[in-house]
Amino acid sequence: MEFQNQQIDTLILPSSETIIFEKLDPAYKKIRIYINIIIFSILLLLYLSAGIFFRFLLDFPWILLFSIGWSILFGLSTFMAIKRYDYEGFAIREKDIMFKSGIFFRSTLIIPFNRVQHCEIEQGPIDRFFNLSELSLFTAGGSGSDLMIPGLTHEKSAALKNFITKRVAVSDEEE
Amino acid sequence: MSIPFERIQTVNFEQNIMHQLFSVLRMKLDTAGSEKNEFEFHAIESEKAYALRDLIMSGKKNQKSKTVNSINAENKVIYESILELSPLDLLKVGLTENHIRSGGLVFLFFFWIYQNLQEVGVNVDDYSQEIPDFQPGLYSILTLIFILLIISILISLVRTVIKNYDLKFLRSAKGFKVVSGLFTKKEISALDHKIQYISWSDNILKKWIGFKDLFLNQASSNELTAKQNIHIPGCNTNHIHLVTTSLFGQIDFDNIFMHPIDKKYFSRFTLILSIIITILSGVAAIVNYQSNIIFIIGAGIYFIITRYFKFRKKAYGYNDELIYIKGGIFGDKEEVLQMFKIQALKIHQTPYQTRHQLADITLHTASGKIKIPYISLSSCHYMVDLLLYKAESDTRKWM
Structure with a gap:
């Protein structure tokens, strides 16, 4: 692929500030x-x-x-x-995923799809009873940069995993 | 077991005395996969090993399988020397190491001996009573500190010589290589695109003679051990300029506009620490440990001063391609990272930071994380947007 390095107007960068986060399952x-x-x-x-x-x-x-x-x-x-619960939420954009948490100490973790190494669904015994599961995304950036979204319905986490796996595959092809 | 060439991250060699005797070496291939996913030849003829390395590093795909001897000629990589440490340089590097760290090692070593002696039934305290009583005056304490300092310096020196003896830092068309070692010769190589970020730093002593330690941080299967990170001591600004130029092109770091961090990074810490010191001193005064108050206040002042230096030195800047972060306490530390190489970003806020619209941002790379503390929330969001844009739009290989 030809190497490009166009200048971009920094004022029109897609903003992460105004994102609406989706809540976990009640x-x-x-x-x-x-x-x-x-x-x-x-x-x-x-x-x-x-x-x-x-x-x-x-x-x-x-x-x-x-x-x-x-x-x-x-x-x-x-x-x-x-x-x-009120302070937790995740958001998915075209090219990245973010998860925020914490009442007093707030943190937001953001991972671009083209940096995801693999993706996993976990379900403990209590989760299974409520039909919930946890979605984990792993990058090459060490344990601090692994994103975990708990409290998703099993169908939703499966759908998300499917979506993300496709996204990862698309970005791999581009490279 | 088979590994495709393009999955191999690094090819490293090690040669201890036995290896040197038979002119063979140990070859290690590291992939970015799990810890177990490594390949190792315990003894391989030097020439074959180098040929194999050159073949892997040349990164050619669809090679038909050949015997190692026949490919020797066509894939020869040419190396240019960037830096060679002379014995004098080595001496300087050893003398300017962080002696407090070596001193700590000495202390730990004696502590370990003491513990082990106790375990095998030797009561060290009994022997100490045989030593005639003496008053620990100023003179004897100074002598003790002096002896400890000498031992620390000697240990730093020996460690430096063993690790960095005859160090050669070389440049090929696509990467770097470093060869060093007194008893065990080690060779570590890094391709340009596999280097995640680079940093260079010094301490007060090194600043004085103009030496810096350069680190080239590579992605590795085992993030906890920094074994894949190339460390070159004894660099000067010219060597670093050479490295940054070959990695990122001509960049004038002095012209990058640097943003300082918020002064609350210092004032908040000082306030909290002062409260803790006051409480501790108060407790010490009540329970009759007045003599300890001076140590508590001394330690507090030390932490506040170092925090102030950290605050003054921390700054970040960026251009189209790179983020440039400055830091350090008594010495200086500079880190340079290609923006598109980030793996993940984390924004973190304490309740205090939330009230004052401040945040910490952590940049996760495949070779460790870099944190910029106490920047305004709006510049934090701007950084996030910019970095994500770079990581998501750049199609170059990050590893």
Whole structure:
């Protein structure tokens, strides 16, 4: 292919600033809440069963302290699990894919399709129950540059994988 | 097992004393695939190995299979020397290494011996009691520091000589090659288009004699070990100019407009560290460790000063083709990257940065990442747009 290096007007570069991100599947929010409930129930059970052996744990100051601490942490992490969902999203353009996440510490990762090495769908046991899966894209840029989109319906991640694989193939041909 | 030539990333040679005796060498072929996907000949005749290397590096496709001897002549690659380290240069490089790092190694070594002696049942503390009591005065501490410094310098020197003895940095039509080593001769080569980014740096001592360390970073199957990265110590600005010219063409780096990073990079850090120091000193004062306060404040001041240098030196600029990033603490570090070689981009914001419309941007390449901290969100988005455009529209091979 002939080498070209045309000058471009930098004001008309496609902007990544105004992208509208697509949300993850609402079921994924539920999964996070359920997992949170399970973890905190186990904590509660552990404390109570420890109380069988150490009676004082069930007496006045300790049980009160534990219930206050437990309630605050449970409330906070449930709130975070719900809120997190609002800050996560992915967007696909013609030539790249991006994923943003984080309530307080926000990050956005962007990968051009012509740098994708391979692409994978993963599904854990809980995911399978809700018919969700996680899409992973790997580049040659090391683990920090691998993009993972959780909480997609299985059909959607399969469709995305299909789309991306085609895109990767197209860009390979161009090169 | 078979690997197509164009999948081979690098061809490297190693020759230890036994190899040298029989004039054979160890040949390693590295692909960009998984870690296991490597090819190695433990002993191959030198001439055949070089011929094979030249054949692979010439990058010709559709070669019919031939015996190695017959291809020897037609694929000979001609090398021009860029730099040869003389024994004097080698001495200078060794003396100007980062001695604090070598000192740390010495310390770790003694610590390791101490631990091992304890494990085999020798109680070192018992012996230390046999040494007559002495007051650790200023004089003895100074002597100790002096001895440690001498040992550190000696270790740096020995390490440099073993690694870089008789170093030759060569240029072929399409790539670079470096040969060096005292006991084990190592040869690493890199094709131009496989180099992901280059950097050069110095420290206070090296700046004084005008030496820089040059790094050519290649894509490698194993990103954690920097074994594919070519490191050439003892370069001067002319050598670096030669390398950048042959890789990127004539570029006047002084004419690239450099953008500084936001001053909050320094002020935010200083504020947080000052609060931590105050709390720590307060705690130390309460629990009667007053003597430690001076160390806490000393360490704090050191970190603040280094942060200030980092802030002053960090800057980035770009032209049509390249991103040019400056940095360093006491020395200077410069990194140059062809924009289209980026693999992925990451924008990251802390809550504070979000409030002040600032962001960090990380450029992931196939040979590590480069971070530009604390730039305005709008310039961050501009960089993202520009870099993505370059990566997506450029059809040159990035690897």
